[in-house]
Amino acid sequence: MIRKSIQSRRARETRLKIYGITSICFALIMLATLLISIGLNGYSALQQAYFKLDISVNTEKFVDDSGAPDNNKMNLFNWDGLVQSALREFFPEVKDRDEKKELFAIISANAGYDLKEIIKKKALGSGSHTLSVWLHLSDDADQYLKGRLSIDIPEEDRRINNKQIAWVNSLVERDIAKLKFNKTFFTSADSREPESAGILGSVIGSALTLFVTIMFALPLAVMAAIYLEYFAKPGKITDFIEVNVNNLAAVPSIVFGLLGLSVFLSTFGLPRSAPLVGGLVLGLMTLPTIIIASRASIRSIPPSIREAALGLGASKMQAALHHVLPLATPGILTGTIIGMAQALGETAPLLMIGMVAFIIDIPTTFTSSATAMPVQIYMWSDSAERAFYERSSLAILFLVAFLISMNLLAVVLRKKFEKKW
């Protein structure tokens, strides 16, 4: 009987272990599924369908009377027409008006604009030039070439019809169109056309925002932590501050967005969509995280160090600033990196203060309209074009890779500077 009961008791232990292992495996599998599914969605955005055009331009058309380049004339020139007529040379059989329209739909709607920018950048000398340029195909042709548009469904439900497919295929056969590395994705800001959209604008927006966040939150948090650890007299105010810090760490992030909306935007009248406001809101949000981490780090420094400093005649302030703070810096940095990673991935408060606008320009100042990386991901995954999903996934991969390396850096720092006193 005892043996039987031991058996059942052991079985119970095995069951518990199995539950534990299953749960951990489930969590890890989910992590893998998440990353793999996003990776599979996104890797193809590293490439983009381009086509090569040989174009002859006469730069004398774009100079004013004195011979200096005239941007206005350049902007007024019919670049789309130039691209379209060059494209038609490949398909002389296309005559019909509707057919022409269909043909022009396989190249990017921004092709003319892109061509103008390329020519502007080249700064050609005067006279006529013939150059071959690579321009974007449309997002639908791009998706077709990557095999992401299924061509099994009926023609009228597809975004690309049989004729267009034939044209694209013939361009590929003639080696005029092909998939190349998607440089645009890393060098431009948002666009209505997926093929011209990139993450640079949102990356810079995020960088500006994080800069404000760290400048705001880190000094305040360190000062608050030193105060709470060494100078606060036990009492109601100190208790109240501690309760507040702990609570703020658990307040939903969207509430900070509401705070930013009603305090920074309506009361102080700061500009909407600005990295300055975004940074302040995220700073308020990460402040408690950094305070808590800094306090823990300060507390882990043995009291003997401070006591020795005090014993040799240092004041309380000198003991804290000259002796404890330098030793606590690695811990504070670790906490700050984790707080910054949290701020970098945060989306909801930024939606509240209007950083969710469609912005084509790359932001340059702290008050210019900007968006941030997670918001860009959110906007892209909300749009209808299939090609935006792909870009959204790729943007996620970059964001997650960056966040993971930030977190790993924090772990490494912690390991490296961890001291057993």
Add this chain to the structure above:
Amino acid sequence: MTLPLSFVFFVLLGLSVYFYYHAKSGIVRKAALLSDRTKALPSHYGQQSFLWAFIPSLLILLVLTIGGPNYIDQIFYNKIQELNPTFNESFVSLILAKVINVSNGKISTGEENIIMLAKDYKIAFEQLHFYRGLVVILCAALLGMIISYRQKPGSNAREQVEKFIVNIFFASAVIAIFTTVAIILSLFFEALRFFNLYNFFDFIFGLHWAPNVAIRTDQVAAEGSFGMIPVLLGTLLISFIAMCVAIPIGLFSAIYLAEFATPKIRDFVKPTLEILAGIPTVVYGYFAALTAAPFFREIGFSLGLDVSSESAIAAGAVMGIMIIPFISSLSDDVIRAVPQSLRDGSMGLGATKAETIYIVILPAAIPGLIGAVLLAVSRAIGETMIVVMAAGLSANLTVNPLESVTTVTVQIVSLLTGDTEFDDIKTLSAFGLGLALFFFTLLLNIFALSISRRLAERYD
């Protein structure tokens, strides 16, 4: 003459640094004259001059930079209203916005009145910037001179500097209180304006949520109704689904990691789970909307069930995955905080490890575990991006996880990201929801934190 902000700031900084060195060398001279020793190091006198000149002037600069434009706007608002007493408030604001845009050169207009006002506006701004710079720089110079003049070798500059710095430290600690107060006040006053337009009890107990108010007054639209029960129910439903996923998995992982796992496994699994915690919520939202939702739909379809494409179960399940590491790491800490002596005692009496866990460790850890779970619930309720991307917008009064429901955070986002006016009832209702969300999570947090603290005290 214009004095831009950065210029004023750097002049201020330069002046203060100048006073640092001025005071530092000055005090040595003074001491030499009296053939006396300074009571503190010369650099302390320098620090004192720097702080006394820099900090008050910086505060004045901040106040003028933030308050000045608002003050000018108010003056011009009154001016426009005086010129046209018949205009109502929103129209005056509209004209003011036009004036501001014209003065910035953002838009151009042919209306002469507005051009005149815009010119005045620009001049007023230039004056503001000029006087701001003048006041700040003069203030810094004056304060620096006074303090350097008054410093005597006998005064203890170090003590005074340290007192000053402690006060600055205190001020930064008090920001936490200010933030909470600002959150409560801003939510409260906006919500109060909402309750002036809409009955408080209809909001709290109403069974119908449909914020479709006419945007223009002449538009024909249904009267909006703002009963928060369906929204709240949707929030609780999704949080409940999330907890059904996260609590068992998180708890069992924590138990395994704390009690059974070898250090090697622990060192691998813990950081990996932390990666799961470090993934931004927008990524989970993307996963929920594009991978999980179609997956649940397919499964439902093969079982002959009709699953909405914005089903509560997809959003809830993905939210649960997001919360697993949160629960597992908190519970892991709690379980490891149970003293080793309890384990040893139980094992010594012949209990197996599983029995020790079930009978001794878990009961000892239960308050902390409840605290962890409550914190996780609060997190689930306040979570925004997953539900914004994967849950629906229409407020259905249902507890069927296969249907689409909406949540408090989804409604706040959808009400505040549209192009609506700030005093609109729709916008204000978002603050009503925000207030409800804040209090709900606040109660959970306070409760959770007090429970965990009690546990920590018990075994100290």
